[in-house]
Ligand code: FES
């Protein structure tokens with residue numbers, strides 16, 4: 001049993017050991033440690049583990065969006081050579097995927113159908129081909145029920161949900177009066193469509209039972225809560241379930257909670273006494289995992305003649321399944337981004353028979369900041385103030401909703417550095433006034449902000465007599481760089497070259513971690529590694545007869561005074577310690593967020609309205625940057641999600657039955673190589689003592705926040721057309737383009 | 741049935757419905773090639789067949805008994821990476837890594853197409869062989885990357901393409 005070094009973030013860290021270590025590996029743009037495995041095709045993703053007698057499962061979907069299953073006719077399927085069985089369990093299957101971080105099963109039971117594509121049975125066969133053919137031959141007979149399939153025309157049925165990440169409703173002052181008294185106002189409606197995370201690795205689970213113990217190799221982001229959800233769904237104790245996810249092929253929120261394939265595979269494997277692998281088809285990923293809700297947003301801004309905001313209103317209607325509390329928190333950043341005494345931020349849900357809505361990269365900011373940052377652009381124009389200056393004028397002294405200080409906030413500095421690097425001053429200010437051949441040229445700016453969160457997280461670190469360190473935690477690396485940055489933190493803390501650190505992730509047999517979600521992964525799991533290493537440093541100091549303060553660890557050696565000894569000689573048979581970080585009062589006493597500024601140039605075809613993003617400058621401040629290379633990639637990745645949001649991504653629902661119409665990658669348009677320019681990404685130096693002992697804040701969702709708004713502001717500058725319905729496809733532009 | 745994959749012989753009896761992709765992943769243990777859509781929409785399954793890039797999910801295994809199939813595992817190993825694989829690591833041309841084998845195989849095929857002078861949609865003329873960033877982006881647009889490592893992938897490919905071009909030039913100069 002190892003010692004546990006715990007820290008609850010009730011006060012700012014006074015100092016970080018990382019401010020004094022000398023290995024000089026943390027923050028450096030080193031290559032991903034697992035990179036060679038990934039580029040050589042040797043990193044093993046969840047579908048790729050082999051098992052004896054492995055059977056293949058294929059999910060069967062409900063064909064209608066509402067009603068009740070009367071029968072599942074499986075004779076034809078069972079007659080297919082190779083099909084072992086067709087299994088359904090109306091009570092045991094889960095209706096929909098679970099939301100991230102929940103500790104219980106999602107809504108159970110599939111006899112009542114709530115959306116087209118709800119998985120209701122599983123065909124298990126000796127081969128994938130046989131299972132697929134069998135599934136095509138299963139008939140699901142339903143009696144039709146009444147369903148509601150969209151928000152349009154049903155806005156007044158919207159109901160106030162339970163509070164989520166933020167309060168559903170909040171009100172301060174008198175917004176209507178502020179609007180009436182203002183020198184300039186904006187009051188308009190924005191819409192954003194349903195979206196899908198579309199990680200390139202589809203959802204998959206391989207379920208294998210050993211007696212009453214279940215092991216799932218599953219493509220999931222948050223293993224310790226996934227394990228709790230799965231245990232609850234199957235009526236097991238947590239200890240009976242193990243989830244393994246060594247490599248996850250992207251998640252972006254869609255793999256936070258367990259999804260229907262996981263429970264179906266487990267039930268089938270139990271019944272058949274064989275391991276069962278169930279990979280969702282791409283179409284099933286769209287229909288039966290999770291979408292980002294569509295939103296209807298009313299955004300109101302009131303300002304005095306100097307551009308100072310006196311009121312902000314952000315009222316959002318979203319959609320979700322009956323019984324689901326999650327609402328897309330579109331007003332999240334609106335609470336604190338700008339000053340203004342009179343504020344109203346609300347969220348209401350319209351109930352629909354559609355695929356579950358839940359978290360997709362930067363839930364809230366990703367779509368809420370579109371409306372907010374477009375509205376700021378409109379206000380700047382109404383006031384004839386430069387949009388960068390307008391944002392600077394409205395920098396709040398402290399969190400304007402909660403009246404608490406910001407832990408650190410460098411939005412103005414991001415805007416300044418970005419404006420200088422981009423050449424913002426040289427831009428054309430007359431909408432539609434700059435043309436290059438067939439292309440109208442425009443420039444846009446938007447702020448970026450993403451709340452910083454800390455979650456409980458634990459890790460174990462050991463040092464071997466050979467002087468190597470091993471890090472173990474059930475944290476996942478979904479492309480975020482966890483393997484690398486956790487290795488860098490341990491290497492920096494223990495004075496080891498990165499090659500001397502081995503990081504083992506993605507297994508609930510290891511101490512439970514925060515998981516990958518909400519941009520909290522690096523800060524939370526990194527802190528647990530820091531704390532474990534802090535305890536190890538104390539042990540090393542003790543066996544070296546030195547004060548922990550006077551100890552220097554570098555290049556595999558302990559140094560104190562004029563003594564220098566190889567680390568391995570100080571650890572006997574080996575030493576280990578656990579670190580545990582807990583959120584505390586800092587979450588309430590200060591407002592923590594990462595900030596950034598986006599500047600972009602777009603070209604809009606003068607005849608067709610086609611939009612091309614040509615140039616991008618993004619400046620970000622997110623506390624200590626743990627690896628400049630992977631952090632830059634995270635920012636680029638987020639911005640490209642913003643390009644998709646602005647221009648192409650729209651999950652279309654059939655208004656007759658709620659079905660996802662464009663449920664594949666040919667019809668749901670994510671950005672491709674040709675849509676993405678090179679980007680100038682910069683980081684400001686910052687340390688946030690309130691965040692965690694690393695003094696680092698989240699970065700995975702910062703890039704997407706505000707990015708799409710910068711594009712749409714640039715489109716306005718290029719064309720003079722304001723589009724408030726996302727995505728801005730060319731049909732929405734073409735009528736308003738300047739005469740050719 | 742007999743298959744030649746990465747220069748190695750395999751005797752397997754796949755279902756006639758088995759795609760080349762599933763043959764690789766499910767029957768011969770070469771899971772480096774990825775399945776992202778099974779419909780020719782993402783490029784994750786890209787392999788080289790007789791040197792040309794194809795989506796292995798869109799072709800049946802039984803059609804390839806006389807072909808030379810090269811997968812990501814055939815290009816290099818973690819200890820001995822192909823120049824493109826090494827460039828992807830240096831430039832962080834991936835995050836989750838799931839699209840990556842397809843991107844790399846596709847890039848190998850694409851560089852060969854470009855070297856042969858095959859034009860693309862964005863080529864200014866049929867004989868201007870310059871492999872600009874715009875050309876690389878266009879020619880690689882069949883390979884989706886949701887992590888959006890696109891700019892870094894372009895950097896990695898350009899570095900290798902420029903290196904190969906320099907080598908060719910040196911070779912030509914030496915020959916002259
Ligand atoms: S799996 Fe073949 S193109 Fe997507």
Ligand code: FES
Pocket residue numbers: 200249250479833834835836837838839840884885886887888889
């Ligand atoms: S690296 Fe994740 S999809 Fe490309």
